Amino acid sequence: MAEKHFKYVIIGGGVAAGYAAREFAKQGVKPGELAIISKEAVAPYERPALSKAYLFPEGAARLPGFHVCVGSGGERLLPEWYTEKGIELILSTEIVKADLASKTLISAAGATFKYDILVIATGSSVIKLSDFGVQGADAKNIFYLREIDDADKLVEVIKAKKDGKVVIVGGGYIGLELGATMKINNLDVIMVYPEPWCMPRLFTADLAAFYEGYYAKKGIKIIKGTVAVGFDADANGEVKAVKLKDGRVLDADIVVVGVGGRPLTTLFKGQVEEEKGGIKTDGFFKTSVPDVYAIGDVATFPMKLFNDMRRVEHVDHARKSAEQAVKAIKGSEEGKSIDEYDYLPYFYSRSFDLSWQFYGDNVGDTVFFGDSDLESTQPKFGSYWIKDGKIVGAFLEAGTPEENKAIAKVARLQPLVQNLDELAKVGLTFAFNI
Ligand SMILES: Cc1cc2nc3c(=O)[nH]c(=O)nc-3n(C[C@H](O)[C@H](O)[C@H](O)COP(=O)(O)OP(=O)(O)OC[C@H]3O[C@@H](n4cnc5c(N)ncnc54)[C@H](O)[C@@H]3O)c2cc1C
Incomplete structure (x- = not known):
């Protein structure tokens, strides 16, 4: 079978791959330089939709409605977008062998792909x-x-x-x-x-x-x-x-x-350093192997804010790590340096008419605030996590965009708190006064 060569190959066609493609296009790639190889048959999409609107009995979300990058309010990258940009989308193609030393990938059908720079974005698989x-x-x-x-x-x-x-x-x-x-x-x-x-x-x-x-x-x-x-x-x-x-x-x-899930790292076992179940990277998502990057669910990266190595299986990090890695790749080609990744963990979920957001770390003491009475017409409540006298995490159900912004700011700034009873009383107001 013919061998194909690309300057950049992204293995995996999920959230991180899609946001990486957008960043490559922003930074400038020539037609034919970038390929995305994905086991899935469709262009990258916003995976969280699958457990939410995709399953609704009426008005269900369907492709092409939720291709990336609509989930973060960005442009929707339809399959034609990749064609226009000269980005090759190689779909329904599972890579079954990766040899990082010879920069070679082999698909289940026996096709060979060579690359100069590899971005691993294989995500997670479910535990069965x-x-x-x-x-x-x-x-x-x-x-x-x-x-x-x-x-x-x-x-x-x-x-x-x-x-x-x-x-x-x-x-x-x-x-x-x-x-x-x-x-x-x-x-x-x-x-x-x-x-x-x-x-x-x-x-x-x-x-x-x-x-x-x-x-x-x-x-x-x-x-x-x-x-x-x-x-x-x-x-x-x-x-x-x-x-x-x-x-x-x-x-x-x-x-x-x-x-639960587990990160899909088996293809690279023994070839790249791992930590905490993921592929170890630096703050630019570079792995221990030259010219190999890892982003999204598979990466264990330095979480500057907590001075710790972490792996994060959430969509916001998939998007942001992708952008960071591509900026680092293009920056190093142009001799420009960029700042290290400085991520504030952010998770969210929605079900029925509920919607919560969480920022930061959920360690230490907790302080609950607000109205969580099931009989209330509009319950709104949350929790702070406090470690070493500082707020390190914040959760809010039913927050407005401004309120969610306020709890994100608290988790980022980690203000000191003196009195936990007082914090419980003032609740969300504390975040607004930071
Ligand atoms: C149903 C569901 C709902 C979710 N909801 C939320 C939510 O509400 N909030 C939140 O923060 N996070 C949510 N997440 C998590 C979030 O979607 C993931 O963290 C995110 O998709 C990770 O992006 P990724 O690109 O690393 O991996 P993925 O998006 O999983 O993409 C990995 C891609 O790699 C491909 N691949 C894997 N192995 C190979 C191979 N060998 N060869 C070729 N291709 C391969 C896969 O087919 C897939 O296309 C949800 C996840 C799921 C599954």
């Missing part, structure tokens, strides 16, 4: 229950969600199992968002997770109590403190029941599993 040998986990109608093909399968089964029973395994943000979209589709939803409350990696007990109460009011049943240990299937091989560790058995027509 079959990885742990959970009995019956390969039954039909047990779903995971990472790519648009997975979302299409969910759309199909929602139609096929009208008014059916769904069991959501996992209480993280994917579980919560999918629980909501399934309910909006009029399915009967039960969520199961082992932790004492949902989103335990971020939520405090106070925050979680509101969301769990809200979901219960929407008719979603939540079973905590246990896990799915097996599945029963019918004669067609379709799942019909979920067996829980505590002995309970739940009827199910559909099971959706959201138990």
